[in-house]
Structure formats: C-alpha cells, structure tokens
Amino acid sequence: MKHHDVIIIGAGAAGLMCAATAGYRGRDVLVLDNAKQAGRKILISGGGRCNFTNQKVEPANFICGNPHFVKSALARYRSSDFIELVERHGIEYHEREHGQLFCNDSAKDIVTMLMTECEWAGNKIQLRTEITAVAQQENGHFTLITSNGDFSCESLVIATGGLSMPKLGASPYGYKIAQQFGLKVLPTQAGLVPFTWHAEQKIRFEPLSGIAVPSTITAADGTQFTEALLFTHRGLSGPAVLQISNYWQPGEAISINLLPGENALEKIELALKNHPKQSLRNTLSHWLPKRLVEALFEEVQLDKALNQLGHGERETLADALNNWSIMMNGTEGYRTAEVTLGGVDTNELSSKTMQANNVTGLFFIGEVMDVSGWLGGFNFQWAWASGVAAGLAV
Numbered sequence: 001m002k003h004h005d006v007i008i009i010g011a012g013a014a015g016l017m018c019a020a021t022a023g024y025r026g027r028d029v030l031v032l033d034n035a036k037q038a039g040r041k042i043l044i045s046g047g048g049r050c051n052f053t054n055q056k057v058e059p060a061n062f063i064c065g066n067p068h069f070v071k072s073a074l075a076r077y078r079s080s081d082f083i084e085l086v087e088r089h090g091i092e093y094h095e096r097e098h099g100q101l102f103c104n105d106s107a108k109d110i111v112t113m114l115m116t117e118c119e120w121a122g123n124k125i126q127l128r129t130e131i132t133a134v135a136q137q138e139n140g141h142f143t144l145i146t147s148n149g150d151f152s153c154e155s156l157v158i159a160t161g162g163l164s165m166p167k168l169g170a171s172p173y174g175y176k177i178a179q180q181f182g183l184k185v186l187p188t189q190a191g192l193v194p195f196t197w198h199a200e201q202k203i204r205f206e207p208l209s210g211i212a213v214p215s216t217i218t219a220a221d222g223t224q225f226t227e228a229l230l231f232t233h234r235g236l237s238g239p240a241v242l243q244i245s246n247y248w249q250p251g252e253a254i255s256i257n258l259l260p261g262e263n264a265l266e267k268i269e270l271a272l273k274n275h276p277k278q279s280l281r282n283t284l285s286h287w288l289p290k291r292l293v294e295a296l297f298e299e300v301q302l303d304k305a306l307n308q309l310g311h312g313e314r315e316t317l318a319d320a321l322n323n324w325s326i327m328m329n330g331t332e333g334y335r336t337a338e339v340t341l342g343g344v345d346t347n348e349l350s351s352k353t354m355q356a357n358n359v360t361g362l363f364f365i366g367e368v369m370d371v372s373g374w375l376g377g378f379n380f381q382w383a384w385a386s387g388v389a390a391g392l393a394v
C-alpha cells in the first residue's frame with residue numbers, strides 16, 4: 001500500500017488548488033479522479049471562457065446554512081490573489097458587467113495553469129481511478145481501495161463537487177463519504193438553473209423564445225436581481241432567472257418587474273395625458289417587444305385607446321408590468337444547473353481549515369459543501385479559497 005501525506009479525491013477546481021497549495025508546503029500529495037481529464041467543469045465554464053472570479057467578492061454573494069462560515073476563507077484568499085496567479089501565468093482576461101472576469105482566449109488556460117502549478121508543486125495526479133472503499137485506521141490514517149491501487153494517507157480531502165451536469169461525471173460520492181464518517185448532509189437542489197413552463201404556459205409563451213428584456217426578479221423571500229430575462233422554448237432563463245433560482249423553492253411564485261426602476265402607472269398616466277387616443281398596444285410596444293406585449297395582454301384590451309381604459313384597468317395593467325407574478329412548473333434540474341445548493345453541513349467543518357470537527361484529517365472543499373455562490377465567478381472563487389484554506393492545513 002503506497003503512502004502519501006495527502007490524498008485529494010477530485011481533480012476539479014478546488015482539488016487542484018488545494019493540491020498545489022499543499023505541495024508547495026512540501027507535502028507529498030496524490031490527486032485521484034475517476035474522470036479521464038482534470039478540470040472538466042472549468043473547461044466548459046463561462047461559455048468556454050471561464051468566469052474565474054469576480055472583482056468584488058463578499059460573503060453576501062454566497063448561500064450557506066451558516067452565512068458566517070465563508071468569511072474566513074474568502075478573507076484569506078481573495079479574488080486579487082487569484083488574479084495575481086492568472087497574471088503570473090500570462091493569461092489574458094477581461095472584465096464584463098458586475099465585475100465578472102473571463103479569459104480572453106479559453107478556459108483551457110485556467111486548467112493548464114492549475115496543472116502547471118500542481119506539477120511545480122510536485123503533485124501526482126491519477127485519473128480514471130474509481131475509489132471503491134475508504135476507511136480510517138486506528139492510527140488516524142486513511143486507507144483507500146481503488147481500481148488503480150491501494151493507498152494510505154494522513155489527510156484525506158474530498159473535492160468531488162456537486163451534482164450538476166451528471167454527463168460530466170458529477171456524483172454524490174462526496175456526500176456518501178461525509179455520511180460514512182457521521183457528518184450531516186443538507187438536502188440538495190439544483191441552483192443557477194433555468195425555470196420550465198407548465199403545459200398551458202408553454203402554449204402561450206413558447207413563441208417568445210429568444211426574446212431578452214431587462215428585468216428585476218424577486219423571490220418569495222424578497223431577494224431581488226436586476227439583470228436580463230430570456231424567454232426560451234422550455235421556460236425562462238437569462239442571468240436574472242439563474243440568480244433567483246438559488247432563492248426559489250418548489251411551489252413558490254416569482255415576481256417579474258418588466259420595467260425595472262420605472263413606475264408603470266406613472267408611465268401609463270403620462271402617456272394618457274400626452275397621447276389619449278393612442279392604442280394600448282402601440283403605447284406598450286414602445287416599452288417592450290411587441291410579441292411580449294401580445295402574449296401578456298388580451299387583444300381586446302390592447303386594441304383600446306388609452307382614454308378608454310378605466311383607472312382600475314390602468315392600475316391592473318401597471319401591476320402586471322411592475323409585478324408580474326408567475327408560478328413556474330419547476331427547474332431544468334441538475335442536467336443544466338451550474339451549481340448544487342445544499343451539501344455537507346458547514347456546521348460540521350472548521351471555517352479556517354475545512355477539516356471535519358469530529359474526524360481529524362478529513363477535509364471537504366468546494367461545491368460538495370453547503371456553500372453556493374451567485375452567478376458571476378463566485379463559485380470558482382469559493383473553490384479556490386476553500387482549496388487554499390485546506391491546502392494550508394493538510
């Protein structure tokens with residue numbers, strides 16, 4: 001049985017970062033992964049350009065059962081630290097709206113950078129390896145039985161990610177290990193995911209597929225995002241929808257403001273004053289795409305002139321524009337989700353080291369834990385920061 005100081009299960013964002021950090025400290029590190037390629041999620045992230053971090057990262061950008069948990073790791077490894085690493089490797093990048101940073105060329109640059117760091121740090125990475133059993137010995141060391149040999153280690157790091165994109169090899173393995181060692185795993189749910197239509201909504205709204213409009217979307221708990229809303233064949237998507245899906249529970253309505261920052265009633269009253277004979281259809285078509293206007297309101301109403309609408313009718317119209325309450329069927333689930341909400345309960349872990357409070361030598365990092373970020377590079381920043389926190393402790 002070959003012994004290593006540290007074994008990391010999962011050669012993804014968090015695992016590779018942890019491996020390099022521990023390797024530079026002189027620790028002998030082996031990374032195991034069942035996939036045939038390291039960092040596969042990084043490769044497809046950000047539309048192939050990897051939104052690797054955000055200029056402004058705050059604890060409030062994360063969803064976690066214990067909101068204080070993320071503070072320590074995020075403060076110790078900041079987005080500026082990762083940007084410095086990217087620059088040291090000569091990777092060109094650019095900033096998009098809301099402080100999101102993307103590679104100019106390809107997400108491959110980030111994987112190459114991490115693999116280079118692991119190489120310089122002296123890590124071994126063994127892919128295509130199925131782990132069949134993990135146990136802890138009396139001396140505290142862990143033993144791993146795998147399809148590619150048996151190993152032992154002092155520190156075992158679980159970096160197997162969440163459940164999103166099963167096609168890319170996502171598995172519940174990390175949760176199983178947590179449960180095996182008596183750690184609580186909180187219920188999981190797809191996050192950063194598009195919503196789907198009910199059958200009758202699909203008939204009405206499917207023709208809008210491809211239309212994107214600015215919006216403010218509010219979840220039942222009051223959380224709001226102002227970003228683009230995209231109509232698709234299957235339902236609603238776009239950044240505003242992905243963001244709000246992190247705060248949505250099945251059976252809850254969402255409220256969509258189609259005129260963000262504007263008072264629809266005041267706009268209608270002003271239009272009535274200036275153009276009383278203008279049809280409602282023409283009025284609204286100045287503010288929103290015509291096809292959307294026609295799908296939202298009835299033809300008889302749209303054909304009316306503004307001065308034919310009663311005050312109550314104008315109020316109802318304004319409410320539909322500023323506060324369109326809609327009950328979606330559900331989400332597209334893990335198939336297309338960017339992240340998994342829930343996971344290993346952070347109350348079971350040290351926020352400084354990511355080590356299990358009750359199992360010395362066992363660490364959990366990245367998305368496998370109950371920490372999920374907003375859209376915008378926050379999930380990678382958590383992978384880097386938690387990977388470094390554990391890498392300094394293993």
Ligand SMILES: Cc1cc2nc3c(=O)[nH]c(=O)nc-3n(C[C@H](O)[C@H](O)[C@H](O)COP(=O)(O)OP(=O)(O)OC[C@H]3O[C@@H](n4cnc5c(N)ncnc54)[C@H](O)[C@@H]3O)c2cc1C
Nearest residue numbers: 010012013014034045046051160161173366367377379380
């Ligand atoms: C389509 C898409 C786009 C995304 N874009 C962005 C973005 O632009 N910016 C951003 O911040 N976040 C993005 N994310 C989220 C981000 O990719 C993840 O949050 C991040 O990769 C999590 O890092 P991780 O190391 O915890 O897990 P992962 O990167 O998923 O790595 C987990 C590793 O564990 C391995 N593994 C799993 N099970 C086993 C097992 N049983 N045995 C051995 N190995 C196993 C996997 O093969 C994988 O290599 C995106 C996600 C998706 C799906």
